[in-house]
Each structure stands twice: as C-alpha cells, then as structure tokens.
Amino acid sequence: MLNEQILTNARIVTADRVLLGTVVLREGVISEVETGNSHLPQAQNLNGDYLLPGLVELHTDNLEKHLGPRPGVDWPSAPAVMSHDAQIIAAGITTVFDALSIGDVNPKGKRMQQLPGMVEAIAHANARDMTRAEHRLHLRCEVSHPATLSVFRDLVEQPLVQLVSVMDHSPGQRQFALEAKYREYYMGKYHLSPAQMDAFVVEQVANAKTYSDRHRQAIVGICLARGLSVASHDDATLAHVEESAAYGMTIAEFPTTLEAATGCRRMGMSVLMGAPNIVRGGSHSGNVAAARLATEGLLDILSSDYYPASLLQAAFTLATQLDEREQPSGAGLAKAVAMVSDTPARAAGLDDRGAIRVGLRADLVQARTFGTLPVIQQVWRQAKRVF
Numbered sequence: 001m002l003n004e005q006i007l008t009n010a011r012i013v014t015a016d017r018v019l020l021g022t023v024v025l026r027e028g029v030i031s032e033v034e035t036g037n038s039h040l041p042q043a044q045n046l047n048g049d050y051l052l053p054g055l056v057e058l059h060t061d062n063l064e065k066h067l068g069p070r071p072g073v074d075w076p077s078a079p080a081v082m083s084h085d086a087q088i089i090a091a092g093i094t095t096v097f098d099a100l101s102i103g104d105v106n107p108k109g110k111r112m113q114q115l116p117g118m119v120e121a122i123a124h125a126n127a128r129d130m131t132r133a134e135h136r137l138h139l140r141c142e143v144s145h146p147a148t149l150s151v152f153r154d155l156v157e158q159p160l161v162q163l164v165s166v167m168d169h170s171p172g173q174r175q176f177a178l179e180a181k182y183r184e185y186y187m188g189k190y191h192l193s194p195a196q197m198d199a200f201v202v203e204q205v206a207n208a209k210t211y212s213d214r215h216r217q218a219i220v221g222i223c224l225a226r227g228l229s230v231a232s233h234d235d236a237t238l239a240h241v242e243e244s245a246a247y248g249m250t251i252a253e254f255p256t257t258l259e260a261a262t263g264c265r266r267m268g269m270s271v272l273m274g275a276p277n278i279v280r281g282g283s284h285s286g287n288v289a290a291a292r293l294a295t296e297g298l299l300d301i302l303s304s305d306y307y308p309a310s311l312l313q314a315a316f317t318l319a320t321q322l323d324e325r326e327q328p329s330g331a332g333l334a335k336a337v338a339m340v341s342d343t344p345a346r347a348a349g350l351d352d353r354g355a356i357r358v359g360l361r362a363d364l365v366q367a368r369t370f371g372t373l374p375v376i377q378q379v380w381r382q383a384k385r386v387f
Helices: 061-066 077-091 110-129 147-154 179-191 192-228 238-246 258-266 275-280 290-295 310-322 330-339 343-345
Strands: 006-015 018-026 029-035 051-054 055-060 093-102 134-142 161-167 227-232 251-253 270-274 301-303 364-370 374-383
Touching: 006 330, 006 364, 051 192, 055 134, 055 301, 055 310, 055 343, 061 077, 061 093, 061 110, 077 093, 077 110, 077 374, 093 110, 093 161, 093 374, 110 134, 110 147, 134 147, 147 192, 161 192, 161 238, 161 251, 179 192, 192 227, 227 238, 238 258, 238 301, 251 258, 258 270, 258 290, 270 275, 270 290, 270 343, 275 290, 275 301, 290 310, 301 310, 301 343, 310 330, 310 364, 310 374
Parallel strands: 006 051, 055 093, 093 134, 134 161, 161 227, 227 251, 251 270, 270 301
Antiparallel strands: 006 018, 018 029, 051 364, 364 374
C-alpha cells in the first residue's frame, strides 16, 4: 500500500498504559494500533524501544538564545530559526509554540526590536516547509509595558498565533510580591547600580499603575473574540487565580504556590509547570516544586521553558514517581507523557495530535532508555521521518 509504514516491537505509550505492539501509519496518520509484533518483511523493528506521541511544547523562549548567542552578538533571524528548530526536533518536540515576548522590562534589551524579524522568519520557514517541527506562535504580553497593546494588535493578526499569555513582572506583583526579591533578581540580571535600580523600580511601578489593568482587559478581550487560548502567568494567590478565571483564561503558567495551583484546579484551569523544575528537583527561584503539584494531582502540562531537552527527561523522571502509586504498571509513564503531548495539544485547541490513537497525526518519537535517561532514536512528523 502506498505511503504505509509499520513500526513493530515497540513499547507503545498510549493514553492509559504501555503495551508491546505495532503501529501502522498511512497517509500521514495513525491507522492501526495493535498488540503483538508484525512479521511482515517491511515492518521496522524498534527493538523494544518506547514509541511516544510527538511532544507538544506550549512555552519556550529557546529561539532568543539563537538570536543572541553572545552578549552584543545579533544573529540573522532565518538561520537562527533553523538552528532553534533543529534543537527542538532533536528533543522530540514535533509541535512548538515559540514564545515571543511583547514588552521588554530590560532597559538594555532588544526583544522589541527583534520581534518583527522573529515573526517573519518563523512564518517564512513554516510556510515553505523548511522546519522539521511545526511552529506556532505564543505571544507573551507584559501588560505593564507602555507599547504592549499596540504591538500586540499588530502581531495577533499573524495566523500562526494560537496562544497568548499575560504577565506582570512589576515590583509587588505575583512572582515579585517582595520588592527585595525583585531588586535582587533584576540588579543581578541586568547589572544595574543601586541608583539605576531605584529609578527602574519607580518607572515600573508607575507603568503598572497606568497600563496593567487596561492592557490585560483589552488583550484578553481580543483573544476571546478570536478564539485564541489564553494563559495567566505566575499566579501566586487565590485572588490571582480568581481574577484569571474571571477573564476566561484556561491555562495557568507556572503558579508559584500550592494555594494558587489548588485554586486553578477548582476553577478548571490547566496547570502548566516547567520541566526543568522536575529535572532539577525544584524551582530555581524558590517557588513550589512541580513534583509536589504532580503528587497532589494538580499538574497537567509540562513545558521545557528555557531548555528543550528537559521535556522528555522530565516526563520519564516524573513517571518513576507516579508509577509508585499508579496501576497498572506503566500507567505512570502514560500519565506523565500525556503532560507533554495530549494535554498541551488539547489546551491549545489542537485535537488532531498528541496521542497514539487511530485517526490522529502520525507525530511520533522513538526513545531508548539508558538507566532513567531517555535518548531519542527517531522522530516522525505526519509519518515523515525528521530526525
């Protein structure tokens, strides 16, 4: 049969279990999922490796590293996208939402100047099938920045935009409820003197008072009218969660406390946490550990955030913890893998991928484990091998 592939002798990670069996791909989709091995000569033997759905990444700023590989170095947008794409597909990510920040609080930053070139380069590469992963756009909106709303109105017209998050990194808010922590973080990150930091705080507080509420309301209204998924960012209290839910937000990115994550579950919001948090054993900024939220049944989605290879590693790390209490055996891995495939796909409105199920896109990853470390062997996107 034309355009048919048979992958056999694989430990197939389905929605609820792991089974040893065979997957048949036809015309870019999954057409059969069966237990047992195929003995057809054209079948590809995966030698007992795991076969997973292609990973779906909702929030990564990895592209920025390729645009500015060293301080003071600006790399051309098009090759930066291709280099970023190669790293993404090598991590098993077949659908990626490149997170582009609107409203840079860095007084020396170039994010705003880079935005048009980044969007154009991603759209150009995607349209011409130059990328191996499918790229979509996630607009991260810093609501306290004066130019955020006007820039957002321009960029939201780009068809690749499918996810928007609203953030407020001004002092006294969410992640930086304590001004001392705000000062410590930004003085270190941007190398500001005490006097420069004092002026920076005054400016950010004034901007937040002037713009944050107005921009948040306007941006969310535009998103809901266009049917775009909207995420909150760094909810720290129940009041934050209630505000986010009242705006119609359905995803909570990186809630910082157990209280906030519990409130998200009660409000029906999907909780997204960083995969590096799982791999490293906790938050680098002292917030609630993602593993604890998983233990409490409050974790829905994992994101690689700043380190693409962390996504699959986090799923296998988390599976070890979940398997201690999940039945039958393998259910823990199935649950963890869903956090990096099926659940993020559905949260972003992508119902055609994210699981190994008949009728869905044949986005697949073959991974072999060495101890507890998964190592990717092959990746397929719509049944085409891309790694």
